[in-house]
Amino acid sequence: MRRKIKIHLVIDMSKKSQPKTGRGAANLKDEYFLKVKETTERLKRGRKKITVSMVSKESGVSRKTFYNRDNLMALVDEAISFMNSKLNPIKVEKPKKLKEEIIMKLKKRINSLEEEQRLLLEENMKLTESKLELQKDIVELEEKLYQKSQIISIKNKV
Known part of the structure; x- marks a missing residue:
């Protein structure tokens, strides 16, 4: 009795050997x-x-x-x-109008700070003048005291 032997052929088709036409x-x-x-x-x-x-x-x-x-x-x-x-994220720029508003606010702030600085300088100048006057008064009073002490010492000697 003859047997029929079926041979199954397994073929490993790699990517390179696959057909490039039709369904493949x-x-x-x-x-x-x-x-x-x-x-x-x-x-x-x-x-x-x-x-x-x-x-x-x-x-x-x-x-x-x-x-x-x-x-x-x-x-x-x-x-x-x-x-x-x-x-490289893109920087979002502020609209021109918003930039102008910020600039205006900063200019106002600068002006107010300059005015405050001017007032402080004037006050400093007045205080410096008053300090000088007080120092003069102190010197005059010290001189008077020195003179009185000399007069008293002369009286004590006599």
């Missing part, structure tokens, strides 16, 4: 897209600058494929612009 091509494109998307998402969480070369190495998709497929390049461009905005 669509699956391959989806696979590339998923790989690139995963890689860009992972790289966005980091702090390094993203480049096409870096995404190519990390995802295992050739650089030529990126430049031939707009959807892959769009993913990389989006990741690059995201990282640029993350690493």
Whole structure:
């Protein structure tokens, strides 16, 4: 009796040996897209600058494929612009009107402080003058005391 032996052939088709036409091509494109998307998402969480070369190495998709497929390049461009905005945040400028209001308030504050300074200087000048007058009075009084003490000492001698 003859037996029929069935042989099952298992073929490991790596990514490089998959067909690039027909249904396999669509699956391959989806696979590339998923790989690139995963890689860009992972790289966005980091702090390094993203480049096409870096995404190519990390995802295992050739650089030529990126430049031939707009959807892959769009993913990389989006990741690059995201990282640029993350690493170099744009400063929001205040509207011109708000800046002018702040400038006006600061000018008023400066004027009030200058007026206060002027008044303090005048008061300081008056106090300095009064101090000088008081010092003169002290000197005069000391002289009078000295003279009186001399007069008393002369009277005591006589």
